[in-house]
Amino acid sequence: MALWMEKDSEPLTESEKADLDAIAALKESAAIELKEKGNQYVKMGKKHYSDAIDCYTRAINQKVLSDSENSVLFANRAHVNLMLGNYRRALTDAEEAIKLCPSNIKAFYRAAKASLSLNLLAKAQSHCRNGLQLDPNNEELKKLGQQIDLKKAEQDKHEAEVSKAVAEAKELVLAIENRGLKIGKAMFRELTGLKKPVLDKNNILHWPVLLLYAEVMSSDFIEDFCETDMFSVHLDMMFADDQPLPWDDKSNYKREFIELYYEAGSGVCLSRAKLLHSLLEGTAASQQESAGDEEKDAVHGSNHVNTGAPKWVKVNERSTLHDVLKDPNFIIPGIPVFYVVSKRSSFYGKFKAGKWTPPSI
Amino acid sequence: MATELEELIGFLSSPSPQITKVAVDIVRGLTGSDDGLQSLTKYAKTVLPSLSRLLAGPKEVSEPSAEALVNLSQNSNLAAEMVQLGMIKTAMEVLYKPECTIACLLVMLLVNLTQLDAGSASLLQTDDDKMHGLYVMKLVRSFCRTTHESHDDPFEHVGSILVNISKQQAGRKLLLDPKRGLLKQIIRQFDSNSSLRRKGVFGTLHNCCFEAESQLQNLLLISEFLWPALLLPVAGPKLYSEQDTSKMPLELGTALSIEREPVTDAEIRVQALEAIYLIVLQEAGRRAFWSVNGPRIIQVGYEDEQDPKVMEAYEQLGSLLIQSGGTEEPSSESTNQ
Numbered sequence: 001m002a003l004w005m006e007k008d009s010e011p012l013t014e015s016e017k018a019d020l021d022a023i024a025a026l027k028e029s030a031a032i033e034l035k036e037k038g039n040q041y042v043k044m045g046k047k048h049y050s051d052a053i054d055c056y057t058r059a060i061n062q063k064v065l066s067d068s069e070n071s072v073l074f075a076n077r078a079h080v081n082l083m084l085g086n087y088r089r090a091l092t093d094a095e096e097a098i099k100l101c102p103s104n105i106k107a108f109y110r111a112a113k114a115s116l117s118l119n120l121l122a123k124a125q126s127h128c129r130n131g132l133q134l135d136p137n138n139e140e141l142k143k144l145g146q147q148i149d150l151k152k153a154e155q156d157k158h159e160a161e162v163s164k165a166v167a168e169a170k171e172l173v174l175a176i177e178n179r180g181l182k183i184g185k186a187m188f189r190e191l192t193g194l195k196k197p198v199l200d201k202n203n204i205l206h207w208p209v210l211l212l213y214a215e216v217m218s219s220d221f222i223e224d225f226c227e228t229d230m231f232s233v234h235l236d237m238m239f240a241d242d243q244p245l246p247w248d249d250k251s252n253y254k255r256e257f258i259e260l261y262y263e264a265g266s267g268v269c270l271s272r273a274k275l276l277h278s279l280l281e282g283t284a285a286s287q288q289e290s291a292g293d294e295e296k297d298a299v300h301g302s303n304h305v306n307t308g309a310p311k312w313v314k315v316n317e318r319s320t321l322h323d324v325l326k327d328p329n330f331i332i333p334g335i336p337v338f339y340v341v342s343k344r345s346s347f348y349g350k351f352k353a354g355k356w357t358p359p360s361i
Numbered sequence: 362m363a364t365e366l367e368e369l370i371g372f373l374s375s376p377s378p379q380i381t382k383v384a385v386d387i388v389r390g391l392t393g394s395d396d397g398l399q400s401l402t403k404y405a406k407t408v409l410p411s412l413s414r415l416l417a418g419p420k421e422v423s424e425p426s427a428e429a430l431v432n433l434s435q436n437s438n439l440a441a442e443m444v445q446l447g448m449i450k451t452a453m454e455v456l457y458k459p460e461c462t463i464a465c466l467l468v469m470l471l472v473n474l475t476q477l478d479a480g481s482a483s484l485l486q487t488d489d490d491k492m493h494g495l496y497v498m499k500l501v502r503s504f505c506r507t508t509h510e511s512h513d514d515p516f517e518h519v520g521s522i523l524v525n526i527s528k529q530q531a532g533r534k535l536l537l538d539p540k541r542g543l544l545k546q547i548i549r550q551f552d553s554n555s556s557l558r559r560k561g562v563f564g565t566l567h568n569c570c571f572e573a574e575s576q577l578q579n580l581l582l583i584s585e586f587l588w589p590a591l592l593l594p595v596a597g598p599k600l601y602s603e604q605d606t607s608k609m610p611l612e613l614g615t616a617l618s619i620e621r622e623p624v625t626d627a628e629i630r631v632q633a634l635e636a637i638y639l640i641v642l643q644e645a646g647r648r649a650f651w652s653v654n655g656p657r658i659i660q661v662g663y664e665d666e667q668d669p670k671v672m673e674a675y676e677q678l679g680s681l682l683i684q685s686g687g688t689e690e691p692s693s694e695s696t697n698q
Contacts, residue, residue, distance in 0.1 A: 175578070178539055178540070178578075179582060200644070200645055201644070201645075202577040202578065202643050202645035203576075203577060203645075204578055204581060204645040204649075205578075226648060226649075226652075227582075228581050228584060228645065228648065228649035228652060229648075229649075229652050230610060230652055232607075232608070233652060316611065318609070318610050318611040318614070319585075319610065320584065320585075320610070320652075322582055322584075323585060
């Protein structure tokens with residue numbers, strides 16, 4: 001009986017050959033029947049999609065059909081997988097279909113569609129183009145191609161924004177390191193938001209600066225304080241005679257009475273990676289992990305918890321912002337914060353004696 | 362048949378110290394005259410290495426040898442030969458041996474050699490990754506630690522070396538590097554009593570300002586030293602009013618409210634003005650200059666200037682300041698919260 005013949009046995013006799021042919025023909029018609037059944041299942045709707053897939057799979061596994069017929073099977077299975085949302089499987093099926101029959105337009109379409117759904121945009125573009133090469137007038141492929149191109153353009157734009165944000169943040173980190181500045185965790189976030197320093201085209205830093213009126217815990221903001229500017233210039237503008245502070249009923253906070261202080265030696269200096277991360281907050285690249293950057297934990301900067309009175313350092317108004325920021329004892333809390341007090345106010349004595357501490361937030 | 366000169370040069374390498382001493386004295390004498398220099402040039406390949414070796418010897422031979430080399434190095438072909446022979450390295454090694462007695466001569470030799478690009482490059486050690494900049498750092502340290510106070514000021518000429526190397530971009534980059542802080546140290550010598558030192562400082566600073574376009578921050582971030590150095594020489598002799606000085610940083614304002622010695626060297630005044638010009642060409646430089654009340658100083662200083670070349674430099678700077686806009690106040694908005 002032909003079915004039990006060993007592979008490398010004697011050459012076939014006429015009747016054995018006839019048996020083999022008959023078996024092959026059986027298999028072939030079985031496969032074709034399975035394909036038809038699969039197609040019918042598809043027409044019957046969603047509930048029968050897995051049955052359809054089953055039929056196509058069995059048809060393929062007969063391994064008797066020609067390449068182009070198998071290509072159709074794979075393409076059909078891809079189609080059903082697409083509808084089921086099995087994009088990964090749909091892609092492998094469609095690509096197999098293409099391999100078996102490089103002129104199978106439907107396969108190209110389905111491969112492109114599956115790639116698009118998987119966000120493999122370059123691959124989607126490639127399949128689409130190859131398909132259009134075969135049939136330049138194919139409306140479906142053209143439409144799909146436009147969709148893919150649009151999405152790719154968006155993706156490219158987003159990636160460019162991310163790279164730009166990362167590059168800018170890295171330049172900022174470098175500029176800060178070159179100046180020997182120490183940045184610590186941001187304080188008073190509810191007042192400062194996500195404001196950051198900016199490098200201008202001459203590589204000079206511009207800082208947003210927070211001024212806190214310690215006596216009443218009110219605040220003011222200097223949006224753009226260039227590091228080469230002197231304090232006196234900004235203070236002259238902010239405390240001009242014609243702009244009294246609304247809460248200053250005793251008129252203590254006039255230009256000639258105010259003094260600026262910063263807190264020295266408090267807080268911990270951020271590592272380079274943490275600094276980069278904080279500079280990326282609120283940008284396109286805020287999800288980036290700073291992978292590949294060496295975790296250089298700051299060796300300087302005291303791990304000093306604030307026990308005892310805060311140490312206040314007076315700002316010389318005729319110095320530049322850079323001169324003040326580069327004090328190794330000044331750990332800048334995200335952005336520079338200066339405390340404004342008035343020599344004339346009764347609060348002054350208490351402040352200078354270290355009896356007032358900024359609220360910890 | 363060896364000529365007399367060849368024989369003489371041969372004696373430089375003699376094992377007998379008396380012979381070398383006599384030979385090197387004669388050679389030194391020859392380098393003092395044009396004819397002698399001419400003849401020696403032909404034998405550069407033998408005389409230069411021999412003299413170089415004698416630098417490491419006792420003073421009686423190292424001194425005349427150094428003098429001879431200084432004279433010979435004024436010829437640029439010979440200087441080029443010397444650089445190729447590694448003379449920069451030899452000079453630096455001998456210079457920094459303890460108890461070096463020929464320091465001044467060696468520094469002068471380096472001045473001559475760094476006139477050539479190859480010499481500057483060799484001193485900058487641009488090819489050497491690890492040691493890059495080490496020679497220059499040593500020289501700057503020596504320049505800044507010794508002053509003219511001692512009778513001999515062997516490192517007085519280092520300023521001229523710095524002027525030479527700052528003609529090359531690699532030199533300017535090194536000097537401006539904030540991590541090394543070389544320019545900051547050098548500027549401090551701007552009011553030295555030695556005119557040679559002052560010339561060196563201003564020449565170097567002037568050259569470094571050619572990097573203003575790409576390295577403005579490295580200039581502006583040492584502004585507490587930079588502005589006094591650049592502005593005091595061109596501020597004129599008058600005492601400035603409180604109104605003017607209150608707008609300047611403390612040190613600058615104080616210096617301008619008291620009597621001071623005028624800077625008589627016109628070249629220094631021109632270099633200072635040109636350096637300021639280069640900085641003011643950049644937007645941030647302009648802003649920083651306005652913030653220290655610089656334009657007011659230029660205005661007042663110009664009133665008493667009589668040297669035509671310097672006047673021209675004032676005028677150029679003045680018109681640049683006018684062109685680039687009037688009073689540049691920093692624009693900051695404040696939001697009252």
